[in-house]
Amino acid sequence: MTNNLLDEKYWTTRYLNYSTAWDAGEVTLPIKQYLDQLINKEIKILVPGAGNGHEVIYAFENGFKNTHILDISLLPLGLFEKACPEFPKEQIHHQDFFEHTGQYDLILEQTFFCSLPPTIREEYVKKMKELLKPSGKLVGVLFGVDFKKEGPPFGGELEEYRQLFSNEFEIVKLETCYNSIPPRMGTELFFSLRKNQ
Ligand SMILES: C[S@@+](CC[C@H](N)C(=O)[O-])C[C@H]1O[C@@H](n2cnc3c(N)ncnc32)[C@H](O)[C@@H]1O
Incomplete structure (x- = not known):
């Protein structure tokens, strides 16, 4: 990732300090x-910044x-391994998202986009596209509000996201999220993007 102070040390410190309000538990x-209505369970899924x-x-x-x-931070990945010991080790990636290949x-988006500095949003879009198979999908939630303070989380607005994604993806859905968890109700957008060939 280019020019980013929100590095591994920053995130690990947040976990060490239990400063993890993003974690829904x-x-x-x-x-x-979204997962419940998918029929094909053979698909290969990535959850970055998980x-x-x-x-x-x-x-x-x-x-x-x-x-x-x-995830860029080893600490939550260690907790994940304990919580799900049968999960294959080779499917756990301790890595900067921008260095991942596959x-x-x-790809599922859940409070990862909002953790990145807005200056690298185009990089995020390009990397997502690179990591998807032809017709692959990027699906999840984004904050649809401007938090009016320095992030993370960094918010944004629907039209801004439409412009950001529309060059590289077909926008299948980008709308107010009707089934957000209670603390996020009214602040989230649900989106589903298909990779343009
Ligand atoms: C706001 S937290 C969200 C965590 C998780 N998605 C959740 O909802 O509980 C952002 C996560 O992204 C990770 N992260 C931030 N920058 C990253 C990067 N460049 N590559 C991979 N992971 C990153 C952080 O370590 C952190 O776990």
């Missing part, structure tokens, strides 16, 4: 309900055995 409803990996555990325990977890059918 379980899979969030938008991701759960932290303790509640979404990954839910996917894995519900039959999506080819799910991969990635090809996925589906």
Whole structure:
């Protein structure tokens, strides 16, 4: 990642200080309900910036055995391994997202985008596209509000996201999230993007 003070040390310190208000403690409803309606469980899924990996555990325990977890900080990945000991080690990536290589059918976004400095949002879009197979999808939630203070979390607005993603992706859905968890209700957008060939 280029020019970023929000590095591994920053995030590990947040975990060490229990300064992790982003952690919902379980899979969030938008991701759960999205996964619940998928029929093909053979798909290869990546959850970047997954932290303790509640979404990954839910996917894995519900039959999506080819799910991969990635985080720049080792600390939450260690907790994840303890919480889900049967999860294959080779599907755990302790790595900067921007250095990851692979090809996925589906990438799930859950409070990772908002943790990155807005200056690297275009880099995020390009990297997501690179990591997806042809017709692969990037799906999840984004904050749809401007927090009016320095992040993380860094917010944004729907039109801004439409412009950001529309060059590289077909926007299948980008709308107010109706099933956010209670503390985030009214602040989130649900989105589903398909990679442009
Ligand atoms: C706001 S937290 C969200 C964690 C998790 N998605 C959740 O909802 O609990 C952001 C996560 O992204 C990770 N992260 C930040 N920058 C990263 C990067 N460049 N590559 C991989 N992970 C990163 C952090 O270590 C942290 O676990």
